[in-house]
Amino acid sequence: MRFYIVDVFAESKYSGNQLAVFRDSGKLTGGEMQRIAQEMHYSETTFITSEEPRDGGYDVRVFTPSFELPFAGHPTLGTAYVIQSRIIGKPTKLVRLNMKVGQIPVSFSFINGRADLLWMRQKEPIFGRRFEEGPISKLLGLRPSDFDTKFPITHVSTGIPFVIVPLKGLKAVRRTRVAQDLLPRFLKSTKSVAILVFSKETYRKENDLNVRVLGAAAEIPEDPATGSANGCLAAYLVKHHYFGTDRVDARVEQGYEIGRKSLILLEAKETARGIEVNVGGRVRFVASGEFPDED
Numbered sequence: 001m002r003f004y005i006v007d008v009f010a011e012s013k014y015s016g017n018q019l020a021v022f023r024d025s026g027k028l029t030g031g032e033m034q035r036i037a038q039e040m041h042y043s044e045t046t047f048i049t050s051e052e053p054r055d056g057g058y059d060v061r062v063f064t065p066s067f068e069l070p071f072a073g074h075p076t077l078g079t080a081y082v083i084q085s086r087i088i089g090k091p092t093k094l095v096r097l098n099m100k101v102g103q104i105p106v107s108f109s110f111i112n113g114r115a116d117l118l119w120m121r122q123k124e125p126i127f128g129r130r131f132e133e134g135p136i137s138k139l140l141g142l143r144p145s146d147f148d149t150k151f152p153i154t155h156v157s158t159g160i161p162f163v164i165v166p167l168k169g170l171k172a173v174r175r176t177r178v179a180q181d182l183l184p185r186f187l188k189s190t191k192s193v194a195i196l197v198f199s200k201e202t203y204r205k206e207n208d209l210n211v212r213v214l215g216a217a218a219e220i221p222e223d224p225a226t227g228s229a230n231g232c233l234a235a236y237l238v239k240h241h242y243f244g245t246d247r248v249d250a251r252v253e254q255g256y257e258i259g260r261k262s263l264i265l266l267e268a269k270e271t272a273r274g275i276e277v278n279v280g281g282r283v284r285f286v287a288s289g290e291f292p293d294e295d
Contacts, residue, residue, distance in 0.1 A: 001025055001291045004082050008074035009225035009254070009262040009281035016255070016262045016284070017225035019078035020045040022291075023086070030061075030068065036291070037063035043220045044075045051087050057096030057103045058083050065219045069193075070100035071159035073227015073279055077118045080106035081283040084115060091115075101159040117265075119280040120227065124273070125235035128155030129190070136165060139182050140197065140214075146172035148199070151240050155190060156232035158277055162213070163195045164236045170201040170210055174257060178214045178221070187215060196229045198252075208243075208250040209233075211264075212257060224255030225262035231279045234268035238275050246270040 001024045010016025020040040025033065025047040037045040042065075049059045060079050062069045069075075080095040088095070091113055097104045101123060109117045131153040133144050147153070148166040156164050167173055176197050187193070194216040202210045211233065213226040223229075230252055237248045248268040255262040265280035 003289055003291065004086065004285070005287040005289075006078045006081060007284040007286055008078040008081075009227070009264050010284045011261075011263055011282060013284045013286055015260055016281070017074040017223065017260065018042045018286075019075055021079050021082040022047045023051065023082075026050055033061060033063055034068070038065045041065055041219065043216065043223050044069065044072050046075045046079045048079065048083065048087070053096075054098060055103065057098040058087075059098045062099065064216070068100075069160065071104065071123075071228060073120070073122075073229070073231060074225055074281075076104050076120050077106060077227060077281060078283055080108075080118060080120075081115060081285075084108060085285070116282065117280055118283060119265075119267075119278050122158040122228070122231040122277040122279060124158070125232065125239075125275050125277060126157045127235075127239065128157070128161065130154045131163065136163075139179055139186055140165070140195070141177040141179060142167070142172060142175065146175070151242060154236065155192060156236050158228065158231040158235060160228045160232075161190075161192045162229045162232045163190060163192050164233055165195060165197045166242075167197050167199045169199050170203070173197055173199050173201075173210055173212055176212060176214065183215050194223070194226075194229065196226070196233055198233060202253055203256050204253060206251065207253045207263070209252045210256070211252050211254045213254065222258050224258055224260030225264060225281070226254065227264065227279045227281070230254075230264045230266060231277045234266040234277045234279065235275045237266070238268045238270055
């Protein structure tokens with residue numbers, strides 16, 4: 001099996017979020033894919049199970065080291081990049097991925113024939129329950145005064161559910177420490193994958209928000225760049241008029257606290273059908289290889 005390693009939401013190599021993408025994987029069982037994902041040990045590994053389009057899209061499965069996901073953000077962009085560059089082999093404006101959550105379109109822009117920005121349209125958001133600051137402060141090791149109480153702590157999903165937590169500043173974001181003894185019960189009871197904390201204060205002045213995503217898996221306690229979570233954040237920003245409007249065009253920095261600087265672009269707006277969410281970024285090719293058939 002051929003595989004590729006790419007960095008997603010990366011302005012340069014060796015930043016952003018790492019992804020392994022496997023081809024020639026159509027004969028693998030789900031259990032075999034899971035073991036390979038554990039071997040790669042990135043936050044996610046994807047498997048292109050057919051290189052012939054079905055219903056206009058390519059069949060893709062996504063695995064963390066521990067379980068399969070119906071959808072994930074940086075795997076969607078990274079896998080679309082591999083399909084465009086290694087399977088289609090020529091510039092194309094749109095690649096569709098068939099995932100368990102449904103078909104996800106990814107659009108491309110090119111510079112000198114090479115992919116530059118990739119954008120994915122996420123599913124319409126679903127907003128769930130709200131949370132009081134007290135229990136969340138205990139879970140995240142924060143003080144009640146760290147929370148931006150002008151906006152709610154709430155559950156949002158665009159295919160994968162996250163709890164979105166607004167904080168007052170970068171110091172609070174940096175100080176966030178998840179209580180591992182409380183986390184599994186919280187995620188299970190809220191049917192959430194992880195927790196996103198954010199603030200308007202950033203490391204770089206050209207960025208609009210700083211984000212951390214915590215608790216997605218015991219093996220990956222913090223994600224360096226999370227497209228699905230930031231899609232939920234984009235919907236949240238629109239719904240609650242975080243920037244004073246029902247439209248969002250924002251630059252999000254993530255991964256700075258763990259040495260994997262990432263840049264995620266958000267575009268979202270209120271429409272007659274609901275909130276439209278688009279998440280974009282760049283993908284950098286890092287390496288390729290193969291898994292031999294023999295033991």
